Amino acid sequence: MGYSRIHDWFWMGPIAPLRAERDPAFREEVRRLNVIGMRLAGSLAVLGPLFNIMANLALMGKTPVLWGAEPENSLAIAGDSVIILFGIIILAASFFAFGSRFGRTIGSVSAGIMFLATMAEHISSGVSQASPIGDGMIFIILMLVVSGCMPMRLWHTFSFGSALIVVYFICILNLPEVFGVAAIDHSGQALVFMTMITLFSSGISAHIYNSHYRLWLSRKEEESLRRETAISEDKYRSLFEDSTDAIFAIDNNSSKFIEVNHAFEELLNRTAEELYDLNFLEVIAPEDRDMVADNRRRRAEGEDIPWRYPLKVIRKGAPEPIICDLTVHKVGDSRTSMGALRDITDVVKAKERVERLAHIPEENPNPVIRCDYEGKITYMNPSAKNLTVKLGVPDSSIEELLPGDFVQEVQRSIDTGETIMFHLHRTQEHTFSITYNPHPDAREVYVWMMDMTETVNAFDKIRSYAEELESKNREIEETRIQLVQSEKMAALGNLVAGVAHEINTPLGAINSNVDISERALKSINELIHAGNCSMTDEVRAKADKTMAILRDITVTMHVAVERIVEIVRSLRNFARLDEAERKPADLHEGINSTLTLLAYEFKNRITVEKDYGDLPLVDCFPNQLNQVFMNILVNASQAIDSKGTVTIRTSVDKSAVKLQFIDNGTGIKKSDLRRIYDPGFTTKGVGVGTGLGLSIVYRIIQQHNGAIDIRSALGEGTTVTVTIPVAG
Amino acid sequence: MKTNGRPRILIVDDEEMILSSLRSFFSFETDYEIITFTSSQEAATYVEKESIDLVISDFLMPELDGIAFLAKVKESQPMATRVLLTGFADKENAIKAINEVSIFQYIEKPWENTRLKLIVENGLERSSLLKRMQEIAAVKMDLIKALI
Numbered sequence: 001m002g003y004s005r006i007h008d009w010f011w012m013g014p015i016a017p018l019r020a021e022r023d024p025a026f027r028e029e030v031r032r033l034n035v036i037g038m039r040l041a042g043s044l045a046v047l048g049p050l051f052n053i054m055a056n057l058a059l060m061g062k063t064p065v066l067w068g069a070e071p072e073n074s075l076a077i078a079g080d081s082v083i084i085l086f087g088i089i090i091l092a093a094s095f096f097a098f099g100s101r102f103g104r105t106i107g108s109v110s111a112g113i114m115f116l117a118t119m120a121e122h123i124s125s126g127v128s129q130a131s132p133i134g135d136g137m138i139f140i141i142l143m144l145v146v147s148g149c150m151p152m153r154l155w156h157t158f159s160f161g162s163a164l165i166v167v168y169f170i171c172i173l174n175l176p177e178v179f180g181v182a183a184i185d186h187s188g189q190a191l192v193f194m195t196m197i198t199l200f201s202s203g204i205s206a207h208i209y210n211s212h213y214r215l216w217l218s219r220k221e222e223e224s225l226r227r228e229t230a231i232s233e234d235k236y237r238s239l240f241e242d243s244t245d246a247i248f249a250i251d252n253n254s255s256k257f258i259e260v261n262h263a264f265e266e267l268l269n270r271t272a273e274e275l276y277d278l279n280f281l282e283v284i285a286p287e288d289r290d291m292v293a294d295n296r297r298r299r300a301e302g303e304d305i306p307w308r309y310p311l312k313v314i315r316k317g318a319p320e321p322i323i324c325d326l327t328v329h330k331v332g333d334s335r336t337s338m339g340a341l342r343d344i345t346d347v348v349k350a351k352e353r354v355e356r357l358a359h360i361p362e363e364n365p366n367p368v369i370r371c372d373y374e375g376k377i378t379y380m381n382p383s384a385k386n387l388t389v390k391l392g393v394p395d396s397s398i399e400e401l402l403p404g405d406f407v408q409e410v411q412r413s414i415d416t417g418e419t420i421m422f423h424l425h426r427t428q429e430h431t432f433s434i435t436y437n438p439h440p441d442a443r444e445v446y447v448w449m450m451d452m453t454e455t456v457n458a459f460d461k462i463r464s465y466a467e468e469l470e471s472k473n474r475e476i477e478e479t480r481i482q483l484v485q486s487e488k489m490a491a492l493g494n495l496v497a498g499v500a501h502e503i504n505t506p507l508g509a510i511n512s513n514v515d516i517s518e519r520a521l522k523s524i525n526e527l528i529h530a531g532n533c534s535m536t537d538e539v540r541a542k543a544d545k546t547m548a549i550l551r552d553i554t555v556t557m558h559v560a561v562e563r564i565v566e567i568v569r570s571l572r573n574f575a576r577l578d579e580a581e582r583k584p585a586d587l588h589e590g591i592n593s594t595l596t597l598l599a600y601e602f603k604n605r606i607t608v609e610k611d612y613g614d615l616p617l618v619d620c621f622p623n624q625l626n627q628v629f630m631n632i633l634v635n636a637s638q639a640i641d642s643k644g645t646v647t648i649r650t651s652v653d654k655s656a657v658k659l660q661f662i663d664n665g666t667g668i669k670k671s672d673l674r675r676i677y678d679p680g681f682t683t684k685g686v687g688v689g690t691g692l693g694l695s696i697v698y699r700i701i702q703q704h705n706g707a708i709d710i711r712s713a714l715g716e717g718t719t720v721t722v723t724i725p726v727a728g
Numbered sequence: 729m730k731t732n733g734r735p736r737i738l739i740v741d742d743e744e745m746i747l748s749s750l751r752s753f754f755s756f757e758t759d760y761e762i763i764t765f766t767s768s769q770e771a772a773t774y775v776e777k778e779s780i781d782l783v784i785s786d787f788l789m790p791e792l793d794g795i796a797f798l799a800k801v802k803e804s805q806p807m808a809t810r811v812l813l814t815g816f817a818d819k820e821n822a823i824k825a826i827n828e829v830s831i832f833q834y835i836e837k838p839w840e841n842t843r844l845k846l847i848v849e850n851g852l853e854r855s856s857l858l859k860r861m862q863e864i865a866a867v868k869m870d871l872i873k874a875l876i
Contacts, residue, residue: 501788504815508837509745515841516753523756565838 245327245340248280252335255280267324267341269316285312285321292326296337299328310348313341323348367432367449369398373414375407378444387449391430401427401449403434410445413438424452431456478699485696489623496571503568511565514557521551570596574626584617587625587657587724591648594629601637606644613651618726624700625724631693632661632720639665639718655727656706661720668712676710734761735852736779740771740797741786741813746837750784753841760848768792772800780808781855782848787814787825798829807858809851813837813844 240247246264250257257275265272268283281289288311299305307328312321323345329338361368367384371377377398384398393400403409403425413420413436420436430453437446527533528543535543573593595608602608618625636646640663649660668676677698694710701708706724737760739750747764754762763780765771769791775783783801787794798810812825815837822834832854833847 501815504837505741505743505746508813508815508839509743509749511838512746512749512753512841516749516756519756519841561838 243340245342246324247329247338247340248275249336249338250280252337258336264341267315267322267343268313269318283314285314288312310344361446364448366451367398369447369449370444371410371447372445373411373443375410384449387451401430401432402447406447409434409436410447412436413445414443424456426456429453481695482699485627489627493623496574500568500572503564507561507564507568510557511561514554514561517550517554518558521547521554566596569593574623574630582619582621584619585622585625587615587618587620587659588612588650590622590626591629591650591659594626594633597630598633598637601634602646605642606637606640606646609645609647611647611649613649615650615652615657616726618657618724620704620724621700624703628697628700628722631697632722635693636661636663636665636718636720639663639667641666652726656723656725659722659724661722662717663719664717667714667716667718668710669714673710673712734759735781735856736761736763737782737784737848737852738771738775738780738808739764739784740766740768740789740794742766742768742789743786746786746813750844753844754848757841757845758848760852768794768797772797775801775808776804780805782809782811782851784811784813784848787812787822795825795829798825798831802829807855807862809855811835811847811851813839 241261243261244263246267247261248257248264249259256277256279257272260272260275265275268275270278275283281293284292292311295305295309309326311324311326313324315322322343324341325344327340327342329340361370361379361381364381365383367387368381369377369384370379380398387393387401388398391401399406403423409420409423417438419438423434423436425432425434430451433450433452435448435450437448439445525547528535528540528547533540570593573589574597595602633646640646644664647660647662649662651658676694698708701722701724704724706722708723709721710718711721712718737754739747739762741747741750741764744766747766751762751764754760763774763778765774768785768789771785772792783798785794785797785801789797792800794812794814798812801808801810810829810831811833812822812831813835814822825831826834832851835844835847
């Protein structure tokens, strides 16, 4: 129980919580009024029944002392107990059921029982001859408590109660004999008196509360009544004036306007003064006049004519009559008729247009369907119906032909109010262009389908042609590079052959002559040192010295010639113009020839480490593979800035030979590694590389059904692994 | 046809230096009679009249190339062994030549003298064997004729 509840109990008496519980608005009202007298009365009303109980409790226990009478008998104790009990009941009733019929009944009955109990007690205790008057007053005051809700005027309660208290007071103090009480105990009577006072004020309090509540209730009722009747006549007037409907009143006899609103003036483009001179029929289009007159006559005769119908009205200055909706108001009496016109020209025209438009899908040769927000189809034009039949869709359900996101698209179109154009949708055999055209009003979407199958097929065909063309172009470009390369190789081959031939003749002569010289020197030496040689020792010594010089020179010449022979052989071997067809070849020979040709490139800079395995002859185009070796080895050489090593490792594994070229050069950047085979990709400066090397290598190895793998780490070097099947 | 028992070797090359070197080598190492021509045309004319045991010919020559020349040699002196000595790197053509004029050996320039000498010795042996066979056959024919 919160503070406010205790507060209410204390200040407002037993009635307050009950009322407050039922009607918080009233509780607020009481608080707002803050009537001090009422609060005082309320608090006393709580104390009233309490004091009564306390008084009886006191009397019950101390009667002999207080009253100076004989000790109470058991009957008197029972009477007091009953009084206490019903005092509690009254208290409870006033707390919990005050103001209700039930509370009132309980209170009244309890008061009656208390009175009877008091009477019985007094009679049994020998004071019966005097107590009826006092007891009667106690009963009346008790009744006052209960009568808080009775329709008794406050003034009556107050004066009646006051008179009774005064009488009782006088009786107790000065006229003990009136009551037949032998000795009066003042303190006991004071308690009884206080009980009287409090019970009395409780009644007053109840009255005040009741009257306040009634007043409050009636005020509230009045307010609501006022609200109900709030639309007064002037409001009707303003409603009439401000209405957007054109309202008018005519005299039934003359059919002349007697009242028109502003909207009516605007509708007919005439002032009220102009209109008051006109007959109602005069503003109606001639073709509708008979119909209106007829309707009015028939309604007057009591026929059931529609209260609302369309008619054409002449608007001043307008080329043609406007179409209006006439509503005849039932408020008219025998003298006047009222009605309202609403311009529905636009609506009628829009409706006509919509109807006209509605025919368009019907005649559209393409399938058109209409569906609601849930994607449920509400309309299909004949073409859409035919389509399902034509395509043999089961159950003629066009849903089969719609895209999977159909409902989402429909909803998107409705939600955004935007037309979604040309969504391509492919079924198994057909391609449709689908356009979603929303109708915001109807929450529906027109779905326009266009069979694009032929067009899309044509496009597909064009695209595939274009792709083919592109691939052919690529092929041509590759072939061109290949051709250029093979032409280059052929030219080189021819050159090498020519050079070799030209060199080989003098080389052959020199080579042969060096050999002859050696033989001749040997022969001369034998002759000089033969036993029969008649030569002085001095001459022989001189001859020996000259011979030694000649021998040294010849040896040097021999070595020099050998080298030229080797270079020319390598050149011829590398070009291998005579070996343009596939044949078994020794790959080591190819690598070695290439290395010989690269001797200048490698000299004093790059150490070549050969880790050759035992390779079988490989079925290949030898001159092409020589190009591969040349490209890889040139790359390795260029990757090595100053000094480095190129390791060539060969091995055979099952049916393929594996050739590894390992350099410890600068390596290849990861981003470049992906592009190294692309024709035209080079990181070398202009004039150093063509960017074709590895693309040619790649193609040659592909032609040999082989594989190339390039692994590289920047700063560590590159390993190129070429695998070529032995059988080609 | 043998003149004085020394094998006769005909060498044809448009380059004098080759001829000179070969002449020097054979005269130093052997007692063969070496006849040399820088013109294959002249050599061909010579072969028609004079007997030889072995021909060494270059391949590429201005007037008559090695194949055509050797063909003429084959025609006039089929017993003579034919050797092609070429600086040209085209083996295919060489093979063609071997097949067309059935040469005994094919040597590439630059050559090794030792090997050349061996080839020439073998060629001469072959040539003399062929000649012997022909003589025997001729004797046989005479005997048969006499018998008839």
